[in-house]
Amino acid sequence: MADELDRPRDDLERHEAEPHLPSSTIWPFAFAAGIALVLIGLIVSWIVAAVGAVLAIVFGFLWIRDATRGVPVAPEPSPTGVTTTDVDLEAAEDEPARYPRSKFLEGATLGIGALIGGVITLPVVGFAIGPAFIDQGYDDVDLGPLANFPEGQFIITTFYSKGDEYGDVGRRTAYIRNNGQVNEVPSFTIISSRCVHLGCPVQPQGPISDEERKTVKAKGGEILLTPTQPSGFGCPCHGGAYDSEGDRTAGPPVRALDRYRYAIVEGNLVLKTPYSVSKVDGSGADAKIHSYKLADPGQHVDGPEQIFYPIID
Numbered sequence: 001m002a003d004e005l006d007r008p009r010d011d012l013e014r015h016e017a018e019p020h021l022p023s024s025t026i027w028p029f030a031f032a033a034g035i036a037l038v039l040i041g042l043i044v045s046w047i048v049a050a051v052g053a054v055l056a057i058v059f060g061f062l063w064i065r066d067a068t069r070g071v072p073v074a075p076e077p078s079p080t081g082v083t084t085t086d087v088d089l090e091a092a093e094d095e096p097a098r099y100p101r102s103k104f105l106e107g108a109t110l111g112i113g114a115l116i117g118g119v120i121t122l123p124v125v126g127f128a129i130g131p132a133f134i135d136q137g138y139d140d141v142d143l144g145p146l147a148n149f150p151e152g153q154f155i156i157t158t159f160y161s162k163g164d165e166y167g168d169v170g171r172r173t174a175y176i177r178n179n180g181q182v183n184e185v186p187s188f189t190i191i192s193s194r195c196v197h198l199g200c201p202v203q204p205q206g207p208i209s210d211e212e213r214k215t216v217k218a219k220g221g222e223i224l225l226t227p228t229q230p231s232g233f234g235c236p237c238h239g240g241a242y243d244s245e246g247d248r249t250a251g252p253p254v255r256a257l258d259r260y261r262y263a264i265v266e267g268n269l270v271l272k273t274p275y276s277v278s279k280v281d282g283s284g285a286d287a288k289i290h291s292y293k294l295a296d297p298g299q300h301v302d303g304p305e306q307i308f309y310p311i312i313d
């Protein structure tokens with residue numbers, strides 16, 4: 001009889017004496033799969049990232065709930081062989097809840113580990129991927145009167161994208177050709193010098209008239225204008241080559257050179273936001289430009305490869 005009475009206490013002590021093994025639930029794996037989906041989604045699409053975040057939150061909650069769930073406490077046997085439950089349920093309910101020390105230590109370890117992991121990881125992740133989600137914007141740049149750009153001639157135009165205040169950090173170069181009038185509206189081809197392989201500055205392939213270089217003052221700051229007659233553009237870094245419309249002809253670049261939108265404001269040429277181009281059909285004012293939102297160098301904007309890049313500006 002005494003042996004039977006001692007059994008519940010022995011079971012409880014044996015349980016606490018056993019090494020504490022990890023939970024056998026699938027929540028940790030499901031939580032990890034959710035985090036993996038979030039990371040993949042940051043690259044592939046917002047929808048995948050959102051689904052991953054929801055899964056990670058749900059499975060993380062279930063994991064924590066299971067990990068912190070208390071072990072049932074056996075009822076105290078009385079000397080008469082009647083358990084506390086049998087004798088006085090109300091008295092048992094009045095006792096303070098017992099919480100196993102092992103569970104407390106497990107929860108504390110998980111919590112502190114998560115805190116330390118978050119403190120270390122979040123700043124790194126933030127600095128690594130944060131800039132990709134920040135709209136850095138582009139200011140309009142006034143390049144002065146249309147007379148600065150003779151018809152039919154490419155002008156290497158160096159300007160400050162944010163005014164003079166940022167110095168050379170804000171210096172940009174565009175290759176600008178006045179295509180003449182189309183339906184009495186001036187037409188320009190404005191090609192960015194940023195190579196779409198890895199971002200090196202492309203150079204005009206042809207004579208550059210340094211002796212005709214001039215510096216003009218415009219609302220956008222000081223502008224450097226140098227006439228050139230390129231047959232195309234070449235990148236000195238890895239041999240990327242483009243024709244005179246900026247269309248890729250050879251080398252590692254994945255698309256045509258980016259272009260700038262423009263407007264004519266009070267007789268001045270104003271540079272607006274840049275955009276990306278997959279390819280150009282035709283030339284000059286008649287060119288058909290396959291345009292896309294601005295993409296980073298190396299990023300495909302069309303075809304199946306584009307799904308491997310983030311859907312962000």
Ligand code: FES
Nearest residue numbers: 195197235238240
């Ligand atoms: S950066 Fe231009 S070809 Fe590589």
